[in-house]
Amino acid sequence: MKWFRSYTPALSLFAGFGFIWHAHRQVAVPLAAPLSTIFDGVTGYRVQQQKVGEDERRVAGMSDYIGRVYWRDTLPAFSIYVGYYDRQTQGHTIHSPRNCLPGAGWEVLSGGPLEEQVGETRHVVNRYVLKNGPATAIAYYWYEGRGRVVASEYRVKWNLLRDAAVLGHTEEALVRLIVPINEPIPPSGPAAQAVYDRADAFAAPLVGRLIGDVGRVLPH
Secondary structure, eight states, rough: OOOOOOHHHHHHHHHHHHHHHHHOOOOOOSSSGGGTTTTTTTTTTTEEOOOOOOOHHHOOOOSSSEEEEEEEEEEEEEEEEEEEEEEBBBSSOOOOOOHHHHHHTTTEEEEEEHHHHEEEEEEEEEEEEEEETTEEEEEEEEEETTTTTEEHHHHHHHHHHHHHHHOOOOEEEEEEEEEEEOSOOOSHHHHHHHHHHHHHHHHHHHHHHHHHHHHHOOOO
């Protein structure tokens, strides 16, 4: 095995060049249906479209996106964002919301992975409690594409490298749901936890529908 250890750096370098070479010759994969059909016709809510500026879109690198705020009466009930990348190459990959949210003024108070039941399947998504001045919200996000729903950024990167080399395509979507807390939050204790529990209960069916709707429009 001594000879194998001596050649390990060269083999690793060769594998790295292989990943990069395949990444550059990836195929851009179009959506199976328009993103606009996601969460289309949600009864009881007023919908406000959100636009991303051209400079921001150029930096983010997505090939298509949809952003909407759903209002009930005078308060925002929840918002969704789906950013689709028909292929990912060096410098044009999905950015983690964990890096973007602080730049937008949101402070992460707590969070981690959360399991959600969707039909007969359990999916893991990310759940974070956020604060921006007097505003508090819960953000749920995950990565969806190539037959997977993934929360872990490390797993997403590994899947990206492997699929770029083996499959030659890396289409994927970043999916995010934000539920603002529109009621006073006690400083701590069971009463405060009850507020978050109500928000999670409200969000659970939305997460399930969003996973299904995004899966429907992604390439099959």
